[in-house]
Amino acid sequence: MASADSHTSGAVGPATERVFIGRSEPPVVTAMSWRRALDERGELDSEIAGRIIEIHGDRGVRAMEAVAERRVKEYLDFTVVVGHSDEYVVEDGSCTCKDSAYNLAPDDPDQLCWHVLATEIARRVDALDHHEMWYSEVRDFI
Numbered sequence: 001m002a003s004a005d006s007h008t009s010g011a012v013g014p015a016t017e018r019v020f021i022g023r024s025e026p027p028v029v030t031a032m033s034w035r036r037a038l039d040e041r042g043e044l045d046s047e048i049a050g051r052i053i054e055i056h057g058d059r060g061v062r063a064m065e066a067v068a069e070r071r072v073k074e075y076l077d078f079t080v081v082v083g084h085s086d087e088y089v090v091e092d093g094s095c096t097c098k099d100s101a102y103n104l105a106p107d108d109p110d111q112l113c114w115h116v117l118a119t120e121i122a123r124r125v126d127a128l129d130h131h132e133m134w135y136s137e138v139r140d141f142i
Contacts, residue, residue: 031055031110038124055110056117059099063117072122075135079128081115087139088115 034051038044044064052060066072071082079090088097094106095115104111112120122128 031112035120035124038121042125044121044125052117052121056112056114059112059114059117062114063121066114066118067122067125067127070127070129072118072128073135074128074130075133075138076131078135079119080135080139081118083115088113089135090115090119 034048034055037048037051041048044067049060049064052064056063066081073080073082081088081090081095083097088095090096093112093116094100095113097113097115099113100116104113
């Protein structure tokens with residue numbers, strides 16, 4: 001028989017299984033869960049930020065930094081995320097960065113570059129920096 005301590009701590013021993021007090025299993029954190037929570041709350045709080053980081057790691061951190069620094073720009077034709085060395089066009093969930101092109105599985109919704117993540121977050125919290133001009137006409141001057 002397992003001791004009470006092994007059940008309350010979630011420990012797994014011989015012939016025992018995990019027992020989580022108050023629920024049957026740990027919550028599943030998915031990309032949809034942070035999106036849904038952000039849609040409902042309309043602001044980026046520490047719980048949602050933690051979910052983003054848990055799923056997307058450093059890309060999530062960089063995305064939230066870009067949103068906080070107002071580096072997600074909405075032009076009449078494109079959304080542009082200003083990186084530290086270049087600007088990246090985000091359109092229909094895809095990005096012009098090398099990370100998107102070479103490192104990420106295009107069919108996996110959890111694998112997104114930080115530019116696409118920043119765009120999704122900024123849209124949900126109304127933090128896009130709007131520009132009433134065409135990026136295609138001004139990009140060479142910026």
